[in-house]
Amino acid sequence: MTLSLLFYIISTLTIGSALLVVLNRNAVYSAVLLVFTFFNLSILYLLLEAYFLAVLEIIIYAGAIMVLFLFVIMLFNVGKEQVLPKIMSFQRAVSLFLLVIFFTGVSLFTIQGVQDLHQPAGSASIGNVTAIGEALFSKYLFPFEIASILLLVALIGTVYLAKRKI
Amino acid sequence: MIGLIPFFPLLGFLINGLGGKRISERMSGIIASVVVGLSFIVAITLFGEFLKIGTPLEQTLFTWIAVGKFTVSFSYVLDSLSLVMVLVITGVGLLIHIFSIGYMKGDPGIQRYFSYLNLFTFMMLTLVMSDNFLAMFLGWEGVGLCSYLLIGFWFEDPVKAAAGKKAFIVNRIGDFGFLLAMFLIFSRFGSLKFMDVLIPQQIAQIPIEIVTAITLLLFLGATGKSAQIPLHIWLPDAMAGPTPVSALIHAATMVTAGVYLIARCGILFAASEITMSVIAVIGILTAFFAATIALTETDIKKVLAYSTISQLGFMFAAVGVGAFAAGIFHLMTHAFFKGLLFLAAGSVIHGMSGEQNMLKMGGLKQKMPTTYWTMLAGVAAISGLPLLSGFFSKDEILWNVYSSQFGGNILFGIGLFTAAMTAFYMFRLFFMTFHGDRRWSKEVSPHESPKIMTIPLIMLAVLSVVGGFIGIPESWGGHNFFHQFLQKSTQDATGYITHQYSSGLLLSENILMILSIVAAIGGLLLAYRFYVQRPDIPGKISKSLSIAYKLVSGKYFIDELYGLLFVRPLRNGSELFLKKFDISVIDGIANGSGKVMLVLGNKLRRIQTGVMQNYAAVIFLGVISIIFYLYLK
Amino acid sequence: MVVPLEHVIILSGLLFSIGVMGVLFRRNVIIIFMSIELMLNAVNLALVGFSRYHNNVDGQVFVFLVMTLAAAEVSVGLAIIVALFRNRQTVNINEMNLMKN
Numbered sequence: 001m002t003l004s005l006l007f008y009i010i011s012t013l014t015i016g017s018a019l020l021v022v023l024n025r026n027a028v029y030s031a032v033l034l035v036f037t038f039f040n041l042s043i044l045y046l047l048l049e050a051y052f053l054a055v056l057e058i059i060i061y062a063g064a065i066m067v068l069f070l071f072v073i074m075l076f077n078v079g080k081e082q083v084l085p086k087i088m089s090f091q092r093a094v095s096l097f098l099l100v101i102f103f104t105g106v107s108l109f110t111i112q113g114v115q116d117l118h119q120p121a122g123s124a125s126i127g128n129v130t131a132i133g134e135a136l137f138s139k140y141l142f143p144f145e146i147a148s149i150l151l152l153v154a155l156i157g158t159v160y161l162a163k164r165k166i
Numbered sequence: 167m168i169g170l171i172p173f174f175p176l177l178g179f180l181i182n183g184l185g186g187k188r189i190s191e192r193m194s195g196i197i198a199s200v201v202v203g204l205s206f207i208v209a210i211t212l213f214g215e216f217l218k219i220g221t222p223l224e225q226t227l228f229t230w231i232a233v234g235k236f237t238v239s240f241s242y243v244l245d246s247l248s249l250v251m252v253l254v255i256t257g258v259g260l261l262i263h264i265f266s267i268g269y270m271k272g273d274p275g276i277q278r279y280f281s282y283l284n285l286f287t288f289m290m291l292t293l294v295m296s297d298n299f300l301a302m303f304l305g306w307e308g309v310g311l312c313s314y315l316l317i318g319f320w321f322e323d324p325v326k327a328a329a330g331k332k333a334f335i336v337n338r339i340g341d342f343g344f345l346l347a348m349f350l351i352f353s354r355f356g357s358l359k360f361m362d363v364l365i366p367q368q369i370a371q372i373p374i375e376i377v378t379a380i381t382l383l384l385f386l387g388a389t390g391k392s393a394q395i396p397l398h399i400w401l402p403d404a405m406a407g408p409t410p411v412s413a414l415i416h417a418a419t420m421v422t423a424g425v426y427l428i429a430r431c432g433i434l435f436a437a438s439e440i441t442m443s444v445i446a447v448i449g450i451l452t453a454f455f456a457a458t459i460a461l462t463e464t465d466i467k468k469v470l471a472y473s474t475i476s477q478l479g480f481m482f483a484a485v486g487v488g489a490f491a492a493g494i495f496h497l498m499t500h501a502f503f504k505g506l507l508f509l510a511a512g513s514v515i516h517g518m519s520g521e522q523n524m525l526k527m528g529g530l531k532q533k534m535p536t537t538y539w540t541m542l543a544g545v546a547a548i549s550g551l552p553l554l555s556g557f558f559s560k561d562e563i564l565w566n567v568y569s570s571q572f573g574g575n576i577l578f579g580i581g582l583f584t585a586a587m588t589a590f591y592m593f594r595l596f597f598m599t600f601h602g603d604r605r606w607s608k609e610v611s612p613h614e615s616p617k618i619m620t621i622p623l624i625m626l627a628v629l630s631v632v633g634g635f636i637g638i639p640e641s642w643g644g645h646n647f648f649h650q651f652l653q654k655s656t657q658d659a660t661g662y663i664t665h666q667y668s669s670g671l672l673l674s675e676n677i678l679m680i681l682s683i684v685a686a687i688g689g690l691l692l693a694y695r696f697y698v699q700r701p702d703i704p705g706k707i708s709k710s711l712s713i714a715y716k717l718v719s720g721k722y723f724i725d726e727l728y729g730l731l732f733v734r735p736l737r738n739g740s741e742l743f744l745k746k747f748d749i750s751v752i753d754g755i756a757n758g759s760g761k762v763m764l765v766l767g768n769k770l771r772r773i774q775t776g777v778m779q780n781y782a783a784v785i786f787l788g789v790i791s792i793i794f795y796l797y798l799k
Numbered sequence: 800m801v802v803p804l805e806h807v808i809i810l811s812g813l814l815f816s817i818g819v820m821g822v823l824f825r826r827n828v829i830i831i832f833m834s835i836e837l838m839l840n841a842v843n844l845a846l847v848g849f850s851r852y853h854n855n856v857d858g859q860v861f862v863f864l865v866m867t868l869a870a871a872e873v874s875v876g877l878a879i880i881v882a883l884f885r886n887r888q889t890v891n892i893n894e895m896n897l898m899k900n
Contacts, residue, residue, distance in 0.1 A: 022817055073829055091823070098783065098786055103812055150867065150871050
């Protein structure tokens with residue numbers, strides 16, 4: 001019961017920080033808030049018994065990706081964003097409308113759609129490193145290898161893009 | 167080994183076709199002749215081997231098409247039937263290639279000419295050696311293409327280019343029949359291989375109506391290729407091509423493809439009595455009508471063209487009454503003497519600097535002695551003078567027409583009369599060209615052709631004279647070598663035909679023979695009287711029989727009839743469509759759609775704001791739509 | 800822990816919506832990019848929830864692969880943004896309208 005309560009608290013924190021990420025005018029704040037969001041998500045993963053992913057979330061997102069973001073933001077040193085011009089208001093209205101539709105749609109479908117969705121199933125150990133490792137190196141060996149090639153390509157691409165003149 | 171036979175001409179085609187002007191004029195002719203000569207040597211070797219083994223030789227080159235259950239392999243097969251054809255194509259073809267070196271000398275497109283000629287040889291060999299209908303059809307279309315290219319070889323002349331087109335288009339009608347027949351065969355037999363289709367037990371399971379339909383459609387293809395009524399109109403026009411081409415394609419080989427097709431599928435054809443009767447009647451009628459047209463024709467090549475149609479009619483009559491071996495025998499001898507006649511005519515035209523009208527010839531005997539004597543051999547052979555090749559083969563056909571269940575007295579009578587006419591018009595051509603007054607103009611100085619042209623003439627003349635001895639009729643006590651050789655290929659087919667050889671016939675083969683000799687000599691004497699002794703008679707006769715004369719000299723106005731029935735309505739209809747429909751509706755749609763797009767584009771251009779977030783919003787809208795669609799589905 | 804799967808999914812949907820909002824509303828390219836990361840994470844959360852619900856490791860493997868992809872994407876994407884900034888001296892997406900004209 002306490003764990004359930006924890007879930008809802010963390011959920012609220014996640015949503016709040018995510019909203020602040022999007023609504024904040026200062027890019028540095030946004031980045032820091034996003035790191036906070038990722039920590040919260042990591043806790044949610046722990047609650048959902050995905051231990052390995054919880055660790056990965058912190059290492060990759062909070063550790064690696066967000067550091068990159070912060071570096072770039074610092075590098076640019078841009079100030080606060082200007083107020084959005086008027087011509088964007090139509091775009092904003094439409095976007096907002098779409099968002100509401102999307103969210104209500106997802107919620108409705110989730111609640112109505114499947115009846116026996118209520119209880120998470122039992123407790124077998126699927127979240128630990130062993131289980132994921134076994135799946136990765138047997139059933140998902142090929143996607144795993146492809147992913148490594150993807151990383152290599154991204155590495156080369158980044159090096160190329162980082163050159164002085166393009 | 168078998169594959170080498172068609173391979174060499176293909177090689178020659180590639181060398182001459184790709185080399186083009188880089189190959190000297192002399193060299194291209196030599197290359198073309200040598201490759202055909204090599205094929206001939208291979209064919210002779212295989213002929214010896216075949217005589218020793220006695221079973222068909224086969225070689226599969228590669229799988230051509232494999233779709234589901236439908237497989238066609240590209241393979242060559244040599245049995246006695248295709249061996250005869252291969253020997254004729256390469257042998258006669260070789261002589262004509264050599265003749266061409268002299269005839270085409272100085273023509274700027276000579277490399278192109280020889281590459282076409284080699285391609286033709288390759289396609290023709292593919293046609294006769296393939297072991298299935300589809301590869302045969304490939305060759306069938308290929309020779310049609312080469313025929314088109316070579317008829318229109320001098321394409322600068324619009325008349326000649328049009329003649330090529332006519333040949334091609336008329337042939338398409340026949341090819342359509344061939345195609346439909348192939349579809350039917352595949353749907354009924356499940357295979358296009360001759361070995362799977364041409365089995366008596368297999369054919370017996372198919373309803374007779376289907377067999378009739380297949381064979382009639384195949385016969386439609388044959389009428390197109392072999393210029394039989396009603397699709398004979400292209401062959402006279404095809405004389406626009408160089409004369410050696412007429413000799414090779416439009417006399418010796420390609421036009422006989424229809425006969426070959428029927429002989430090859432003899433078992434299938436023999437199963438349908440209707441088809442057999444149709445073929446026999448069409449064959450004899452073609453022979454007769456073409457011969458009558460040849461009586462009044464004055465263009466030396468056109469006479470030969472109509473004579474070819476007529477002789478092809480005889481061959482069809484032969485296969486139509488079930489005498490497949492006789493038909494092929496006549497095909498072979500015809501290749502000899504008609505090839506010879508065309509080449510001799512080519513030699514005359516060459517000597518007369520391109521003159522083809524016989525009214526402007528005459529008295530050429532002294533000027534071109536070799537041509538004179540060789541042509542005499544050809545004319546005598548086609549007329550059926552005793553002991554020459556045409557005598558044996560034509561006589562065999564007439565005998566079979568008379569004695570077979572599909573033939574009869576009437577067909578035989580027409581055939582015999584046609585044979586007499588053949589002798590008449592051939593000797594008419596001969597006398598008008600070589601005897602009588604010298605009617606040519608002062609500028610022309612007739613001369614004998616060079617050795618490279620006369621040597622093939624002499625060799626073909628020898629063949630025309632002695633070629634018949636391989637098929638001495640059995641009633642003469644000889645054993646017919648040719649028949650026995652072909653027996654393997656045709657015996658199953660002849661099993662269907664019940665010949666009434668001995669029982670209750672009024673006339674025996676020998677008496678028929680005497681009749682046909684009388685007919686031939688009668689024709690000869692009549693021609694001699696008309697065109698040497700009393701040249702004024704033909705004019706009088708044509709005046710007194712003016713209606714018949716006009717009908718015949720107008721080729722029965724079949725071209726005009728087709729023009730009236732098919733060409734003019736099509737053209738008028740097309741013009742109407744062009745004016746009313748095409749310009750207003752089609753062009754309206756085409757131009758209108760362009761205009762609509764322009765207007766729409768101008769309006770829709772505003773959508774492309776260039777603002778990335780607008781695009782992102784639209785993408786998001788798409789995502790939402792997809793989710794809703796998936797949910798509601 | 801007993802939490803209905805619906806709640807996890809709704810949370811995920813909400814996070815995704817917030818991410819989309821960031822993409823559609825903000826003009827700073829870097830923040831738009833961060834919002835994309837947020838959307839990826841929302842999907843990850845849903846996948847983990849399903850994995851837990853079905854007691855199946857496949858969903859977590861997917862998350863693993865998505866993270867790999869995100870790492871690659873971020874490195875290339877940030878490199879592009881840096882290059883863009885170097886050339887145009889701006890991170891405002893409205894000024895990056897080369898697609899028009």
